[in-house]
Amino acid sequence: MSGKSFLLYQKRNSWLERWDPRMKILAVLLFGAALLLTHSPELKTAQLLILIALWGVAKLSWRVLVFTLLSLSLFFASTMIYQALLVTSAGDVMITWGPLHFSRPGAIKGIMMCEQIAGIVLLLSLLVRTTSPILLAEGLEILLKPLKKWRLPVHEAVMMFSIALRFLPILMEEFDKIRKAQLARGGGFHRKGITSRFSGVLPMLMPLFVMSILRAKDLAVAMESRCYQGDEGRTPIRIYRFRLSDYAVFTFSLANLLFIFVW
Amino acid sequence: MIDIRNATFYYNEPDEEDEDAGHKPALSHVSLNIPFGEFVAFLGRNGSGKSSLSRLLNGIELPTEGTVLVEGHNTSERSSLPAIRRAVQIVFQNPENQQVGITVGEDIAFGLSNIGWPQEEIASRIAWAIQLVGLEADEERPVSNLSGGEKQKLALASVLALAPRCLILDEATSMLDPVARRQFVETLHEVRKQVPFTLIYITHHLEEVTGADRWVLFRSGEIIAEGTPAKLEQDTVLLENCGLELPYYHRLAGLLRQQGISVPADMNEQKLRDLLCT
Amino acid sequence: MHIKLNDVTFTYSKRRRNKPLAGPFVLQHLGLSVESGEMLAIAGKSGSGKSTFLQLLKGFLAPSEGTVELDATDPHLSRRPQVFDRVGFIFQYPEHQLFSTTVFEDIAFGLQSAKLTAEEKEVKVRAAMEAVQLDYEQFKDRSPFELSGGEKRRVAIAGVVVLEPEVLILDEPTAGLDLQSRTSLFDLLHSMNRQRGMTVMWVSHQLEEILEHASRLIALKEGQFLADGHPTDLLSDPLLLEAFGWEEPPALAVTRLLRKLGSVPSNEILSPQEAADTITKLLSSRQISV
Numbered sequence: 071m072s073g074k075s076f077l078l079y080q081k082r083n084s085w086l087e088r089w090d091p092r093m094k095i096l097a098v099l100l101f102g103a104a105l106l107l108t109h110s111p112e113l114k115t116a117q118l119l120i121l122i123a124l125w126g127v128a129k130l131s132w133r134v135l136v137f138t139l140l141s142l143s144l145f146f147a148s149t150m151i152y153q154a155l156l157v158t159s160a161g162d163v164m165i166t167w168g169p170l171h172f173s174r175p176g177a178i179k180g181i182m183m184c185e186q187i188a189g190i191v192l193l194l195s196l197l198v199r200t201t202s203p204i205l206l207a208e209g210l211e212i213l214l215k216p217l218k219k220w221r222l223p224v225h226e227a228v229m230m231f232s233i234a235l236r237f238l239p240i241l242m243e244e245f246d247k248i249r250k251a252q253l254a255r256g257g258g259f260h261r262k263g264i265t266s267r268f269s270g271v272l273p274m275l276m277p278l279f280v281m282s283i284l285r286a287k288d289l290a291v292a293m294e295s296r297c298y299q300g301d302e303g304r305t306p307i308r309i310y311r312f313r314l315s316d317y318a319v320f321t322f323s324l325a326n327l328l329f330i331f332v333w
Numbered sequence: 334m335i336d337i338r339n340a341t342f343y344y345n346e347p348d349e350e351d352e353d354a355g356h357k358p359a360l361s362h363v364s365l366n367i368p369f370g371e372f373v374a375f376l377g378r379n380g381s382g383k384s385s386l387s388r389l390l391n392g393i394e395l396p397t398e399g400t401v402l403v404e405g406h407n408t409s410e411r412s413s414l415p416a417i418r419r420a421v422q423i424v425f426q427n428p429e430n431q432q433v434g435i436t437v438g439e440d441i442a443f444g445l446s447n448i449g450w451p452q453e454e455i456a457s458r459i460a461w462a463i464q465l466v467g468l469e470a471d472e473e474r475p476v477s478n479l480s481g482g483e484k485q486k487l488a489l490a491s492v493l494a495l496a497p498r499c500l501i502l503d504e505a506t507s508m509l510d511p512v513a514r515r516q517f518v519e520t521l522h523e524v525r526k527q528v529p530f531t532l533i534y535i536t537h538h539l540e541e542v543t544g545a546d547r548w549v550l551f552r553s554g555e556i557i558a559e560g561t562p563a564k565l566e567q568d569t570v571l572l573e574n575c576g577l578e579l580p581y582y583h584r585l586a587g588l589l590r591q592q593g594i595s596v597p598a599d600m601n602e603q604k605l606r607d608l609l610c611t
Numbered sequence: 612m613h614i615k616l617n618d619v620t621f622t623y624s625k626r627r628r629n630k631p632l633a634g635p636f637v638l639q640h641l642g643l644s645v646e647s648g649e650m651l652a653i654a655g656k657s658g659s660g661k662s663t664f665l666q667l668l669k670g671f672l673a674p675s676e677g678t679v680e681l682d683a684t685d686p687h688l689s690r691r692p693q694v695f696d697r698v699g700f701i702f703q704y705p706e707h708q709l710f711s712t713t714v715f716e717d718i719a720f721g722l723q724s725a726k727l728t729a730e731e732k733e734v735k736v737r738a739a740m741e742a743v744q745l746d747y748e749q750f751k752d753r754s755p756f757e758l759s760g761g762e763k764r765r766v767a768i769a770g771v772v773v774l775e776p777e778v779l780i781l782d783e784p785t786a787g788l789d790l791q792s793r794t795s796l797f798d799l800l801h802s803m804n805r806q807r808g809m810t811v812m813w814v815s816h817q818l819e820e821i822l823e824h825a826s827r828l829i830a831l832k833e834g835q836f837l838a839d840g841h842p843t844d845l846l847s848d849p850l851l852l853e854a855f856g857w858e859e860p861p862a863l864a865v866t867r868l869l870r871k872l873g874s875v876p877s878n879e880i881l882s883p884q885e886a887a888d889t890i891t892k893l894l895s896s897r898q899i900s901v
Contacts, residue, residue, distance in 0.1 A: 079435060081475055202435045233433070239477070240429060250671050251708045254700040255721045255770050273720065276710035285430050291393055292431035296444035296492065297418045303449040378789040379760045426787075481657050507787060510656050510816045512856040537789055576789035581819075581861035581883055588887035594894060602864045609872060609893065 079202050079235075085315075086128040086200040091209030093316040098197050100323035105189045108330045111178055114185045117326070121192045128200050138195060139188060146184045153180030198235065207232035208306050225301035233289065241282060248277045334420075334498060334531055335367040335390060340399035342385055358397070359385040360554045367531060369498065374542035375535045377551030378576035383535050386551070387501045390533070391421035404498065419448060422497035424505040428484035437463065437479075437487055438472025444495045462490040465527065466520055482513030486520060493524065499531040506541065514541075539572075540580040550575050563598070612682055612697055612777040612810065614668065616643040619677035621663055621834075632675055637663045638834045641677070647777065650804055651812045652821040652842065655831035656855070661814050664831065665780050668812070670695035699776030703783045705767035706760070714740075714758075715751040718769045739773035743799055761792030765799070772803070779803070781813040785820065797824050818846055818860045822880065830855065843880065862886075869893075 081087070086094075105117050125135055154176040165172040198206070207228045214224045252273045342360040360382045367373055375383035388394040389401050392408040403420055406413035425431045434440030441459045450458070459472050466486045470479065479487060485505060492500065502521075506514045518541055525532065534542050542548065548565050550558040552575055558565060565572065566583055579587070582600040589596050597604050621638040638660045645651060655661050666672045667679055670692060678685045686694040702708070711717035718736045727735070737747045743765040750758075755766050764784075771779070779800075785793045801824070803809045815821050821828055821842050828842040830851065837854060838845050845851055847863045866881045869889050875881065881889065 081436070081473060202439065204434055204439050236433075236435065247702060248708060250666075251700075251702045251705065252720075253671075254669060254702075255708070255774075273710050277708050280710075281707055288425065288427065288430035289433075291388075292423075292425055293433060293443075294393060295391055295418060295423050296433075297415065297447040297495065298443075299415065299447065305446045305449050305452055305455070378791065379787075504787075511818070512656065515856075573790070576791055578790050581865070584883035585861075585865065585886050585890075588883055589890060592887065592891045594891065602861070602868065605865065605890075606868060609868070609890065 079199055082129040082200075084127065084129040084200060086124065086196070088315070089200075089319055090310060090312055090316040091201050091205040092213055092310065093312065093320050094197055094201060095206075095209055095213055097319050097323040098193050100320075100327050102190055102193055104323075104327040104330050105186060105193070107327075108333070109182075110333060111182050111185075113330065113333060114182050114189070118185050118189050118192075121189055121196065124196060125192065128196060130196075130199055135192075138191060142187060142191060145187065149183045149187070150177070150180040153177070153183055203232040203235040206235075209310075211301070212306075212310065237282075237285065237289075240285070241278070244281050245274070245278055248274060248281070252277075334369040334404050335365070336402040337363055337365045337386070337389070338400045338402070339364050340386075340389060340396040340401055342389060342394065343397045344385075344394075358554055360389070360396075362399070363554075363556055364399075365549065365556065365559075367499075367533070369531055370529055371547065372525075372532045372534070372545045373547045373549060374545040375533060375549050375551060376537075376539070376542070376575055376577055381551040381575070382554040383549075383551045384503055385554075387423065387503055387533060387535060390499070390501065391423060392417050415448075419495060420498040421501065422492035422495055422499070423501040423503055424485070424488045424492055426504045426507055428481065428488050428508070431488055432476050432484070432491075435475055435477075436472060437468070437470050437474045437476060440476060440487060441472070441491045441494050444491060448495070458494050462494040465493060465524055466490040467523075480513070482509050482516060485509060485513075485517055489517075489521065489524075493528070496528070497530055499533065501533040501535070503535045504537070506536065506538075537576065539577055539583075543580070543583070550577075612647050613680075614643070614645040614778065614810070615680040615683075616641050616667075617678045617680065618642055619667065619674040619679060621660075621667065621672065622675050626675065636834055638667075638674075641836060643829070643836070643839070645810060645812070647810050648804065648808045649810050649812075650801070650824060650826045651810070652825035652828045653812060653814045653831060654816070654818075654821060654828060654855070659831045660834040661831055662782065665700070665782060665812075665814070668778075668780060669698050669700040671700075696774070697777045699771040699774060699779045701768055701771055701779070701781045701784065703786055705771075706755075706763035709755040709763065709767060709770075712754055713752050714745070714755050714766050717755050717766060718773050721770060721774050735773050735775075736769075739769040742772050742803055743769045744795065745769065761788055761795070764788065764792075764796070768799075776809070778810040778812065781811070783814050783816065785815070785817070793820075800824070818857060819862070822846060822860050822862060 089097075101117070105114065108114055108117070122135070125132075154172045201209075210231070211225055211228045214222075214228070218224050340360060340363045341358050343358045363382070363386060365386075375386065377383045385394065389396055389408065390403065392401075392403075392414045395401075395409050401408045403417045406417050408414070408417055432440050433443045438459050441462050442455050445455045445458055463470065463472065466489050468483060468486050468490055470483065470487075476484065476487065485508075488505070506517055509517060521532075522544075534545065536542060543562055545562055547559060548562055549556055550565070550571065557575070558568075558571060566579060566587060569579065569584070569587065572579060578584075582605075585605075586596045586598075586600045594608075596608065619638060619641040620632065620636060622632060622634055622636050624633045624635075626632055641664070653661055653664070663672065667674060670679075670686060673679075673687050678688065681694050681697070684691060684694060686692050709717050711720065715736055718739055719732055722732055722735060736751070740747050740750065745762065745765055750762075750766075755763060758766065768781075768784075781800075784800075785796060788796065797820075800811050800813075804811050815825075825842050828838070828840065828845050829836055830838040830845065832854065838848070838851050843863065846857070846860055847867060849859075851857075852859055862880050862882070865886050866875060866879070869875045869881065869886065870877070872893060874889055874893055
């Protein structure tokens with residue numbers, strides 16, 4: 071129950087939800103490229119702040135934002151340390167601690183790397199959390215249409231992706247249940263951690279695996295029963311028409327990218 | 334509209350090299366004819382073949398031997414599958430495993446968009462289907478917010494939107510509490526008054542199918558009996574062998590009839606009182 | 612084992628310091644005392660808090676307010692969570708939790724922490740399989756995945772019974788089972804209840820099942836106990852039936868009607884056969900008197 075609100079699109083009637091999914095995907099690509107390509111720490115920070123502001127505009131929970139960033143903290147820390155230790159020249163050394171030398175440019179580089187990682191993660195979470203999986207899938211499919219010429223299974227891949235997204239919360243709930251059930255069988259959950267109690271992860275993974283397969287099979291049968299046969303003769307669920315806001319979003323993302331090169 | 338001729342079905346093709354006796358078919362030599370508009374109940378124990386047969390009816394599974402004809406189309410012919418799938422729709426046991434959309438509207442639209450309906454018509458059809466099953470939800474409501482009973486009503490709406498000629502309910506009420514179950518069954522019969530279709534109802538609970546035109550009893554992959562409820566109700570031993578128990582009043586009425594006491598067909602507390610107090 | 616709940620309230624929202632507990636409340640002010648050896652059914656719609664209530668008893672969740680006591684100790688407060696080991700918990704569709712290659716290994720899974728010799732293990736698994744009426748020699752080496760639905764469920768139950776719990780909690784144990792499997796499952800629960808004095812608590816949607824097997828019924832609605840008592844009394848209470856949208860089980864209605872006509876001993880619920888006999892007698896005696 072508590073895990074449900076996590077990780078997935080929920081209707082909040084925010085401005086971001088009304089953007090066209092195709093435009094959103096394009097904007098994410100452009101913005102992501104800009105974020106990766108810029109070498110200016112100021113610009114990277116500015117872009118990160120824009121994303122955080124968008125998080126507010128999308129009416130997403132701040133707690134989820136903090137949680138998302140915290141979950142990356144170990145990654146951040148290791149990146150920082152690694153970058154800071156790369157001393158390019160002796161004059162750059164900022165702090166010396168035992169045999170370790172931390173450099174100022176290294177630290178800045180580390181911060182920029184962290185901002186990049188955080189930015190990409192935020193971009194993707196914004197996209198996934200403000201777009202219904204079906205719309206996301208259809209948007210992706212339209213954008214990837216040219217690839218169909220080379221007989222790439224675009225539709226199938228996109229469908230799989232969207233279903234995986236939809237099933238994530240259900241699987242998380244299932245996992246919690248399996249964990250509790252196996253704990254109940256293992257005698258108790260109070261003794262030192264799960265892994266030491268269970269020899270291996272088999273007791274957890276096997277039932278989860280079996281359940282996922284069973285559910286996936288059920289869903290496949292249900293979809294097939296409802297006349298699903300790939301993209302042959304299928305109408306998209308929504309009519310996709312760009313609106314002013316979509317053009318604005320696109321223009322902004324493109325301008326942002328161009329600005330990086332000019333700077 | 335449905336004609337099953339001597340159908341045998343194995344979940345796994347029997348291995349030619351080691352044909353041991355242990356490999357049993359899920360269905361063996363089943364023949365059944367269901368005219369349009371009939372309300373048929375498939376009854377039997379777990380694993381008796383009733384669900385397997387329902388899967389043959391819309392071509393999800395194909396008979397190993399014999400033929401299944403739906404409105405003249407043979408399910409074994411690939412080209413006729415789209416027409417068959419449109420004609421025969423199934424509501425399954427677990428509502429969560431049959432919903433594709435995140436919102437009510439998306440889910441109902443899924444089937445319609447698969448068969449290529451124009452978008453404007455899909456929109457009005459969604460509204461129609463929601464109203465038909467009396468779902469108190471607008472199409473933007475997320476599926477995850479619905480209760481179990483509402484989810485199953487949505488599943489019903491999603492398949493009815495396709496205007497099926499035949500609807501199969503495969504233990505569709507088994508995960509609902511008794512109140513939600515009663516509401517679901519009431520809704521179903523209300524809907525049937527408005528849009529006619531053949532109804533195939535698979536269940537362990539006889540009280541849900543006392544109003545059926547015909548009961549079909551399965552055992553170990555075979556149809557061992559079929560007939561009107563009034564006829565089959567009398568054979569309690571047969572029913573028990575199929576894992577079925579008649580509702581209390583039906584059992585009581587049957588026993589009283591054996592004693593030569595005439596009792597009304599649909600007995601209830603009031604009618605019993607009338608019988609005893611006159 | 613004696614189970615006691617003192618004014619238990621539960622909410623998923625975190626408690627803030629110096630502030631009253633914030634809702635939404637899943638459970639509110641529950642008080643309960645269960646003696647050992649009871650057959651207790653729990654009824655209520657989905658979303659009434661049943662599952663949260665059960666998880667409190669197993670210690671998966673701790674009450675936000677109030678206490679849960681097992682044999683007069685509060686395992687949370689006294690920091691003795693191992694007391695919860697004496698409660699067995701079986702989820703809905705427990706067969707989905709099976710994972711081993713043989714029935715024996717699956718049932719013995721819970722014993723691995725107990726440092727038993729192979730012989731001791733075998734004795735325990737054998738006893739558990741006997742308790743769930745699975746023949747040891749016939750089933751021990753088979754894969755749990757190739758068994759029938761009813762058999763799989765019994766293997767899963769044996770996996771909990773092998774830990775010799777004093778209380779067994781089951782969430783809708785008969786869901787999806789046919790008549791024969793349902794009957795044999797309850798035979799099993801009754802026999803463990805009688806022979807080991809095990810308390811059995813289970814969630815049920817089937818009023819007939821409750822009437823037939825429970826010695827006590829708790830009805831939960833919107834996180835509160837609306838009623839607690841003998842099923843015969845509760846299920847014929849029109850107010851309670853209405854509150855839950857239930858219909859009185861026919862067996863109760865018929866028994867009450869016949870009792871009014873003066874021909875049924877009290878404390879007995881009539882089967883259709885008994886009811887038919889009583890009615891036949893009643894009608895024929897009338898004909899004679901006329």
